[in-house]
Amino acid sequence: MTRNALVKPQTDPTPIFEHFRGNHGSELLTAAVAHFDLFGSLDRAPCSLEELAQRLSIQIRPANVLVTALRSMGMLQIDAERLQLTDLAREHLVPGGAFDCGDYLGLAAQNPSVLQMVELLKSNRPLGSDASDGGGAAFIYRDGIASAMEAADTARHFTLALSGRAKNVAPLLAEVADLSKARRLLDVGGGTGIYTYALLQKNPNLQGILFDRPEVLKVAEEMGQHYGVMDRCELVSGDMFAAPLPEAADAILLSNILHDWDLPECEALIDRCAKALSPGGQLMIHDVFLNDTLDGPLPVALYSASLFSFTEGRAYSAAEYRNWLEAAGLRPQPVVATGVHCGLLSAIKPA
Numbered sequence: 001m002t003r004n005a006l007v008k009p010q011t012d013p014t015p016i017f018e019h020f021r022g023n024h025g026s027e028l029l030t031a032a033v034a035h036f037d038l039f040g041s042l043d044r045a046p047c048s049l050e051e052l053a054q055r056l057s058i059q060i061r062p063a064n065v066l067v068t069a070l071r072s073m074g075m076l077q078i079d080a081e082r083l084q085l086t087d088l089a090r091e092h093l094v095p096g097g098a099f100d101c102g103d104y105l106g107l108a109a110q111n112p113s114v115l116q117m118v119e120l121l122k123s124n125r126p127l128g129s130d131a132s133d134g135g136g137a138a139f140i141y142r143d144g145i146a147s148a149m150e151a152a153d154t155a156r157h158f159t160l161a162l163s164g165r166a167k168n169v170a171p172l173l174a175e176v177a178d179l180s181k182a183r184r185l186l187d188v189g190g191g192t193g194i195y196t197y198a199l200l201q202k203n204p205n206l207q208g209i210l211f212d213r214p215e216v217l218k219v220a221e222e223m224g225q226h227y228g229v230m231d232r233c234e235l236v237s238g239d240m241f242a243a244p245l246p247e248a249a250d251a252i253l254l255s256n257i258l259h260d261w262d263l264p265e266c267e268a269l270i271d272r273c274a275k276a277l278s279p280g281g282q283l284m285i286h287d288v289f290l291n292d293t294l295d296g297p298l299p300v301a302l303y304s305a306s307l308f309s310f311t312e313g314r315a316y317s318a319a320e321y322r323n324w325l326e327a328a329g330l331r332p333q334p335v336v337a338t339g340v341h342c343g344l345l346s347a348i349k350p351a
C-alpha cells in the first residue's frame with residue numbers, strides 16, 4: 001500500500017528527542033567544571049568568547065557550543081560584551097566557594113562520555129573523522145575527510161536513522177511550505193527523501209530532484225517506492241560543494257544540512273543554491289534555530305552539542321542565516337515552526 005507522508009502523528013514526539021539529547025547538558029557542564037575550570041577562570045576575569053576560547057585552548061566552534069549551552073542553562077550571561085557568571089554559577093560553581101558543588105559534579109569527570117566530549121571540544125574534529133576511529137564521519141562528505149556516507153552499510157544506517165525524525169516532521173513541513181506555484185524542487189542532501197516525497201504528495205504538479213551521495217540515493221530510491229512518487233522524482237548524485245547543482249529549480253530545500261557545516265561551508269552552500277535558483281524562486285532552510293542572542297532555547301543548545309560531536313557544524317540562529325542569505329542576494333522571510341524544534345526559513349530570489 002502507498003504510504004502517505006502527509007499524515008501527522010497524533011502525539012508530539014518532541015519530548016522524546018529532548019530526553020535523548022539531554023546527556024549533552026551533563027557532559028558540557030561537567031567538562032566546564034572538572035576539566036576546563038571555566039567558572040573559576042571567568043570569576044577571576046570576565047572576557048569575550050574569543051578570549052575564553054584562547055584561555056581554554058579550544059577553537060571558536062567548540063567555544064560557541066559550550067558557552068551557548070551554559071548560557072541556556074542560566075550559568076553564564078553577557079554583560080558589557082563580556083562573558084560573566086550568573087549569581088547561580090558564582091555561588092555554586094566557583095571552586096572554593098561556601099556553597100560550591102563542583103566536587104559533586106566531579107563524580108562524572110571520568111565518565112567515558114564526558115571524556116569523549118572533552119576530547120571533541122579540544123580537537124574540534126567530529127566523531128569518526130580520524131582514520132584510527134574507522135567508519136568515517138556521519139552525515140557529511142567533503143573532499144579531505146573520511147565519510148561514512150560513502151560505504152553502503154554505514155550510509156544506509158545513518159540515512160535510515162534520520163527517517164525517525166523525517167516521517168514525523170515532513171507532514172508539518174508540507175503544511176507550511178507554499179510550493180503551490182513551484183514546478184521544480186531541488187532537495188540538496190535529501191537523505192531518505194521523505195521531505196520531498198511529502199512535498200510531492202501535497203503538490204501534484206511539482207517535480208522533485210533529490211541530490212545526495214550515491215549510496216544514500218539507493219536508500220532514497222527504495223523509500224520513494226513506498227510513497228508512490230518516483231515517476232515525478234529524479235535522483236542525482238554528486239558533491240554539493242563541487243558538482244554543478246541541477247538548474248532551473250524554483251525551490252531548493254536544505255533540510256537539516258547547514259547545521260552539519262562550519263561557517264565557510266554554510267556561506268558557500270547558500271551562495272551556490274542562490275545562484276542555481278530561478279529568479280523569483282525560494283531557498284528553503286529547514287532546520288533548528290537558536291535565539292538570535294545565542295542563549296537558548298536549551299533543547300536546541302543541547303542538540304547543537306550533538307551536531308558538534310557528529311559533524312563539522314552546530315546549531316545557528318536565524319540572524320546568522322539571515323546574514324548569509326542577504327549576502328547571497330536573497331530576501332529572508334520570517335521563520336515558521338514545523339516540528340521537533342525545527343522551522344522553515346524561506347528566502348526569495350528577486351525576479
Ligand SMILES: C[S@@+](CC[C@H](N)C(=O)[O-])C[C@H]1O[C@@H](n2cnc3c(N)ncnc32)[C@H](O)[C@@H]1O
Pocket residue numbers: 139140141142149159162163166188189190191192195211212213216238239240241254255256257260
Ligand atoms: C543530516 S542529513 C539530512 C538529510 C535530510 N535532508 C533530512 O533532513 O533528514 C545530511 C545529508 O547530506 C548529505 N551530504 C553530506 N555531504 C554532502 C555532499 N558533499 N554532497 C551531497 N550530499 C551530501 C548526506 O549524505 C546526508 O544525506
